[in-house]
Amino acid sequence: MTNDNQPSDSIKRSKGKFDPVQETRQWAAAASLERCKRIARNTGRRLIEIIDTEDEPLPIICIFEDYPDD
Template sequence: MTEENQPDDFDRSQNEWDAVAETRQWSSAATELNCFALARRKGKRLVKIINT
């Protein structure tokens, strides 16, 4: 999926995110650098980093 057609339905203010209905693959990392390393290891393209 490219960034243009990537759904951007994550809204922390609404708290309506449904993990069961989510179609994207999510991973967590402690730092931004770890995000890039995780994506590279999995062979995935990093689309967006959400700082929570």
């Protein structure tokens, strides 16, 4: 996706391969964007990136970060 197609929800979106060994951030695999948002809400983390790997059965990788301390 280009920046012109990005929704205004501040979640980075990309496509491509995902290497779980190289990824240092918190992540989870999911079936859809809605599931990523639910995981974030249920775990108290912020969804910062979605990677569409197009691999079945869980094509979406959700990248999270903790909310900053107040």
